[in-house]
Amino acid sequence: MVFSEILINWYEQNKRDLPWRKTTNPYHIWLSEIILQQTRVNQGLTYYNKFVNTFPDIKDLATADEEKILKLWQGLGYYSRARNLHFSAKYITNELNGKFPNTYKDLLKLKGVGDYTASAIASISYNKPCAVVDGNVYRVLARYFGIKTAINSPEGIKYFKKLATQLLDINNPATFNQAIMEFGAIQCKPKNPDCNTCPLQNSCKAFSNKTIDKLPVKHKKLTIKNRFFNYLVIINANNNIIINQRTGKGIWENLYEFPLIETHQEIDINELILMDEFQQIITEKSEISLFNHKPITHKLSHQHLSVKFWIITTKKKYKNSISLDRLKKYPVPTLINNFIEVYF
DNA sequence: AATTCGGGGGT
DNA sequence: ACCCCAGAATT
Structure with missing residues (x-):
């Protein structure tokens, strides 16, 4: 079996039951992706439900007061996400006549949507062959291929994006992308990954080199x-x-x-x-x-x-x-x- | 290329 | 105390 098949098999058996996995509605997928930026699934879950229920349609979000949106976002952090969400909802509703962008390129034009989120929406909602590279993907690929290039260096960002694109199952981008991210979140965790039950163990470079705990490499420069x-x-x-x-x-x-x-x-x-x-x-x-x-x-x-x-x-x-x-x-x-x- | 945007949870 | 999280925008 190839890499993508193993991951997808693992995913079908181990995936969590999450509300945004029951839909391909781009508005809902967009909401979930913005909420989940730098945010754990468990923390974002209640916020996703609040937003979907309070603003069932993107027009409801577009016409809401910013204050109401920020109040709903309260406690989640990175509040520019909420302000950009509002801005983009108004843009889609008013400038695009409510028609959600359906290509990577057009999605990227939305405020608050970068390479990861544009790829995520394009693949999950429209099944476009766009590979996502989030923190989970960096970790899985760095370990499996034994890559020492820093994931937050310009070379690393380019290299991992290219690698993920090569590995992507173009027949099923939506499932592959979610599979590799879920695999990183549940199995190939940052600390104490469960290598003993890992379906990729026998071909994992970091496992055979005993460098699991050294990968991925990340340059850190945090002055508090x-x-x-x-x-x-x-x-x-x-x-x-x-x-x-x-x-x-x-x-x-x-x-x-x-x-x-x-x-x-x-x-x-x-x-x-x-x-x-x-x-x-x-x-x-x-x-x-x-x-x-x-x-x-x-x-x-x-x-x-x-x-x-x-x-x-x-x-x-x-x-x-x-x-x-x-x-x-x-x-x-x-x-x-x-x-x-x-x-x- | 580096910094700045939160808050919560794990080790 | 340090790390990480379905990252993006700004400087």
Whole structure:
């Protein structure tokens, strides 16, 4: 048996029962692929169901408010995916008269759709012979063929794409692509792969070379920044709370949060009330207390946030303050959501 | 070519 | 503490 046959046989016997495997509807496949970018199946599953149910047709997504989409996306991370999803839904609905692109080339024009996702939709929805190369495919191929080229180098990206294209079963691209990814996720896992029951064991280069745990090779350059956030949880006399929307670039774009003062290090209450930013926001006599004496550490992939929530009660009525019920309808970062759930 | 976009889970 | 996840856009 050839490589693709072994994988497809394995897939038919071991595949998980997942909702996006019951359809070839390009809108649904697109939704699933965007949600699953850099995201585990288990984490994305509930979000997929929420989106399919809330927006049954792409037109429903196109006509929705961005805020509603971000709220539904809340907690999933990489929020540009949600904004691009909205943008592309409007593009398909309005510019393409609702007709979903059906070629790799046209799919690639969608915001938020790169080489992987265009190949995935083209193959799964339209059975086009486009090979996908995701993290699973890199790992399976690097191990099986004993390839030491870094998967995130320009040569590696080209090489693995070419190899995957050669291996693709052009008679069944949809199944082959899903088979190799599922195989990587379940059998040829990053840690402790199950080589003992692997149908490719006797021809696997890394297994015979005992280099399973050294492949794939990946250049890593991750510098983690430490940042210090002070959130001002300002509660009016009428129990309203002040909230701002993040604008511009950076983390959590277009999501909401409390007024934020960022500092270069951890500060105490005396340092806080002396800051210009603080005095510009808090102009009335107020009561200030600290919600958490130990800063909360919130870890993002490339930033570690050290966060203090300052509770400020005042009799002043701020214009942009809202009720707690309203607040809970706004899309907020998980950090803020965790606070809201514990404090309120 | 390198960096920046989250959050959760595994080791 | 470090790695990875059905990656893409930006610099």
